[in-house]
Amino acid sequence: MTFQTLTLITLLGLAGPWLAWRQSWHLPVILGELLAGILFGTTGFGVLHPADPTFTFLADVGFAVVMFVAGTHVPVRDASIRSALGRGALRAAAVGVLAVIAGQAIAAWFGTGHGLLYAVLIASSSAAIVLPIIDSQRLGGKPVLELTAQVALADAAAVVALPLVIDPRNAGRAALGALLVAGAAVLVYLFLRRLEDSGIRHRLHRVSEDRQFALELRVSLALLFALGALATRGHVSIMLAGFALGLAVAAVGEPRRVAKQLFALSDGFLAPLFFVWLGARLNLREFGDHPYLILLGVALGLGAVLAHALMRCAGQPIALGAIASAQIGVPVAAVTVGTQLHVLRPGEPAALMLSALVTIVAAAWGTRSTAPTVRDN
Template identity: 30%
Template sequence: MESLIRMLPESPIIGFTALLLVTLTIPPIFERLKLPGLVGLLLAGVLLGPSGLHLLNPDGEVEKLLSDIGKIYLMFVAGLEIDLQEFSKNRNRSLGFGAITFLLPLAAGTMVGRFFGYDWNGSILIGSLLSSHTLLGYPIVMRLGVAKEESVTITVGATIFTDIAALIVLAMCVAAQAGEFSVTTLIAQLLMLAGFAALVLFGLDWAGRHYFRRSGDEQGNQFLFVLLAVFLSAVGSQLINVDKIVGAFLAGLAVNDVVGDGPVKEKVEFVGSVLFIPFFFVCMGLLLDVPAFIDSVTSNLGFTAAIVTALLLSKLLASVLIKGVYGYSWVQAVTMWSLSLPQVAATLAAALVGLQTGLISSQVFNAVIVLMLVTALVGPSLTRFVASQLPRPRQPLTPVPTSEQGDPFRPTSETQGFTVVVPVANPLTERYLIEMAALLARHEAGRIIPLTIAQAHVHMDEPQLITALERGRGLLRKAEVISQEFGSRADPMIRVDDDVAEGISRTAREHNASLIVMGWSPVQGLRARLFGTLIDSVFWAAHCPVAVTQLLADPLDIHHILVPIKTVTPEAMQTLRFAQIFADTHDASITLLHVCDRRLPKPQIEKFEIQLYGAIQDGPEVPRRVKIVRHESAAKVILAAARQSDLVILRSTRRRTAGGLAVSDVTHEVLAGITCSVVLFGEPHS
């Protein structure tokens, strides 16, 4: 193997290719083993670095550049993902828990450092490494349907306080390391940091809102603006002698409201999750000295054990104190403890800064790696066990209007009845698409608008445009014939527009449509992955629900409909109502499927089953049943049930990230493996 590696040319491309290969292959393997993907990336870094095959060099230009970018991106995403609205709902309690879960680990870590002979500066930095937390367990509480439970929301909100406070301590320690420490320099540094934070938080927020308003729907330029904001903030923080990760985190908070939960945020997170952040973890593995690491857990076992114990006990004590102050149950307290245990994002980034500046030794760095591995495994496992016992927040059993339009399936006085916009472009799929829309429109005594979009040209007499218009008219004539077969009114429309997605969403808005029914278009190419497909764009822009269909059979031959449902929310009820209306058009049956955690108590399952039966009672009377399955993989259960179904209707859900790495999306997994007809149903972005 070593001789083969020596044959490779000295080129940065070799290292970059190796990083891409590791990022693509290693995380899925570890996730199948029920281990965090980032652990696999760290181990891959060890294997490829100086302690292994020597393929990658931690001092190489490419590795250092990508590690720095990944570190900046990691902290930026940490700030970007903080839900400021949820934080504001329980601000005081979040700040209370944040202060306690920051100060106790800080004090415990400082005492451990002093006990093992480190100076005050290094000891305080060790304490700050324990004081923040990464919400690795958050996807678990989301899957369990308890993400809105108060103990969970205040733990999420506390992340803002702990991350900012830990980064401030890091900045102070680095500043003290750079020169003589005094009260005057401390005050000056704090004032500069406060001024810089205000400039970033308010300046970037103002600039971002102004730019996004002027740039309209130019997602590419908005994406570049966000990247520029991140790296400008990182450079600015270095100008005031503060590490660049502080500026990156502040930039994430600053543009949080600007990008919202729109497609730009998704693309920003996508680039970080698949490229830069995994590269950072691999490069962290390159720095791991295996002999020194083994020494840390053998001859230096006392210090490593003390660090891990100090974190576990101080975080537990913080949760117990909050339990007493706010009157929480033991289940809530232990849930808060489990969520605040993982030390990944801010901890590793700060540890790397401390190592590079000489504040901490390689022994401390290796102990932090052990701490990360332990907490990344223990925290989510404990969350999975205890959060299943939390009471689910009460949800309404009937749809609650989420916008000024009210129930999207009940047209307002502005409309001409129930209106379905049906973009048609593919003659092979047009018939089934129009049939479904016609059935829905007939059921609601409404109409359909078959729509074709011709791409605009500079000159309106371009031969390509004329050909597109002729082709569109042919599709519309066919659509009108099909709709007449089903006794549904059709008002065909052809539109010339610069952008197909905008043409669809604007037509729907102009006619106050109740629903958009589209055909499936697969993701193609890098541009689609970075800036979205046609479906993505319509989902984000449309004012009404969007049903994206992949129909493998005639709609009239669809008799068994499967509707997976995670929680009884107004958004989930819109999906259920769509399924009920479609089933009622031709007497199909509905199976409502809920997949829950194996440890969920039976009384909670029975209570949720009653909720589901109550929810399904409110719509059209169709044959229905409720099925609840205990299983660790919702996707596997849905795919198994789909084999006995003609159609599966899924809610559109967005891929999120936690700690910088992408979280598996059940909907995405089901779509990749499904063999029957499917509808992906998305609510308006608002």
């Protein structure tokens, strides 16, 4: 990779904010970044080379940071969310049951043999998409609290389940690696909790703020990279390492200063680089050789939307069900890990990303259709 290439990647990252500029469209920023990568990558002009080792490594770092930030967005300390956990857990479980049925049916119909993987995708929700929607649209009330709990639980469960189902032959190894990463995250939580309760963290924070040391950010990144190294050694995705650390930080309480610093680091550089890399890696030309996979992507996306919309039977408004179906982190991880392990068929990664786009469109519709009764006044 050269500075010329890095300049191009950074400029292509601006396609995200440009496409999402009009708020009424409710489009996520990552959509423009993915499309820019597709246009200049394998599918399009071929200017970007996603196999470049430096490009790939920076993208892995970006993926870890993206999942770390997503984990910190889960409101685990919010007492009002805890009160809605029961209803949210029941809905997440019900969607999971429907997802298994739909996933197996779709896998059998298309003959891919990836029923469990499809089930995880259909059941997943993306806290990184849904929670910003709730904040930006000022949604409130009991239904939204239940939605938040449902999404947080579904997102966490999908992140844990994905490494186990994407390569069933090595599920035991993946389970052991996942336990090691989870155990390390618990130790990190206890360590951070001790620093918080003893007042050491506050003293370090004052010195760091006065002297512009950015100590908390440096420690957070060191812990993230350490868990990422453990995940790599344990043959599980760095997605789990980032998300688990994010949950640990959220459980202790993320300082606002660190949140702003992480936002600048992630959304300003690493996240756009990752999504441009992901788009450059997708080969949509394979749809020409396997056009039926377009139907696979649409079927997976509609299956996810339908499974979540059916929670209307459990008292959830259809619009909120459509918002809950939004997914991006888990499909991205499935494409990244599945491609690295060579367990996905040609064209299947593009189909998985197409299914995610279908759910994002449905979430945009749900946002526009949200009843006034669930908005804060």
